[in-house]
Amino acid sequence: MAPPDNDVLWTRDLHYAHNGSPALLGVTLGVQQGEILAVTGQRGCGKTTLLGCLSGQLVPDDGEVWFNSMPVHTLTPTSRERLRRDRFGWIGDSPQLVPELTAWENAALPLLLAGGGPRQARRTALEWLERLDVGECARKRPSALLQSQRQRVAIARALVHQPDVLFADEPTAPLHRADRAQVLRTLTTAGRSHGITVVLATHDAEVATLADRTVTLVDGREAGATDPAACSLSV
Ligand SMILES: Nc1ncnc2c1ncn2[C@@H]1O[C@H](COP(=O)(O)OP(=O)(O)OP(=O)(O)O)[C@@H](O)[C@H]1O
Numbered sequence: 001m002a003p004p005d006n007d008v009l010w011t012r013d014l015h016y017a018h019n020g021s022p023a024l025l026g027v028t029l030g031v032q033q034g035e036i037l038a039v040t041g042q043r044g045c046g047k048t049t050l051l052g053c054l055s056g057q058l059v060p061d062d063g064e065v066w067f068n069s070m071p072v073h074t075l076t077p078t079s080r081e082r083l084r085r086d087r088f089g090w091i092g093d094s095p096q097l098v099p100e101l102t103a104w105e106n107a108a109l110p111l112l113l114a115g116g117g118p119r120q121a122r123r124t125a126l127e128w129l130e131r132l133d134v135g136e137c138a139r140k141r142p143s144a145l146l147q148s149q150r151q152r153v154a155i156a157r158a159l160v161h162q163p164d165v166l167f168a169d170e171p172t173a174p175l176h177r178a179d180r181a182q183v184l185r186t187l188t189t190a191g192r193s194h195g196i197t198v199v200l201a202t203h204d205a206e207v208a209t210l211a212d213r214t215v216t217l218v219d220g221r222e223a224g225a226t227d228p229a230a231c232s233l234s235v
Pocket of ligand 1: 019
């Protein structure tokens with residue numbers, strides 16, 4: 001089944017189990033172009049697994065994932081890798097930077113991997129580092145940075161190539177409370193001004209207020225979604 005025209009991302013009846021332990025039990029949702037969608041729910045409800053399936057990191061056991069007209073669930077590993085590199089950005093709850101590279105080199109990686117010129121890549125990376133208040137760290141390696149600075153560099157790296165979709169899984173987890181609002185503002189402003197669709201997983205209701213829409217998961221299902229098996233038993 002093809003996705004609705006106005007959804008940039010779309011899933012139908014998504015199921016995923018980690019080593020036999022169910023994490024998603026039939027999630028169906030659409031995300032519109034340029035929308036900021038918060039995925040909320042208690043710890044362990046399936047947020048990270050859902051983002052993993054949407055972004056092509058995980059292949060669902062059942063169900064469909066579409067990015068525009070591309071069936072992500074049937075792509076080869078190489079095509080999924082390319083899709084993730086070229087069209088998606090990812091921010092996790094702990095920054096994974098290349099230790100041998102400086103902050104600006106880390107931030108510029110997506111542009112360099114896409115074959116961009118080093119001078120332009122450096123300039124763009126420096127602009128994002130400035131925007132995220134870590135411009136002064138540009139020449140330092142990750143080991144010389146605070147955890148909160150490393151996370152800002154990771155966020156710059158996720159945005160530097162202006163992805164179509166940014167997946168952010170608890171992006172402010174390593175930040176102090178005072179830093180969170182500024183980083184979230186930068187993220188959402190970047191999303192809105194560059195037309196980037198943002199899918200933001202968080203268990204923090206305050207963070208979710210910055211989104212256009214919120215989907216809540218409960219035990220691997222959307223809150224309010226009913227278990228078809230339970231329905232058929234109850235009629
Ligand atoms: N690699 C794994 N191996 C086995 N079980 C896993 C694995 N990753 C997640 N799970 C289980 O799958 C379920 C969903 O986990 P997931 O991380 O997607 O939820 P979450 O809502 O993102 O939680 P959190 O807020 O703690 O990150 C949980 O029961 C979790 O224990």
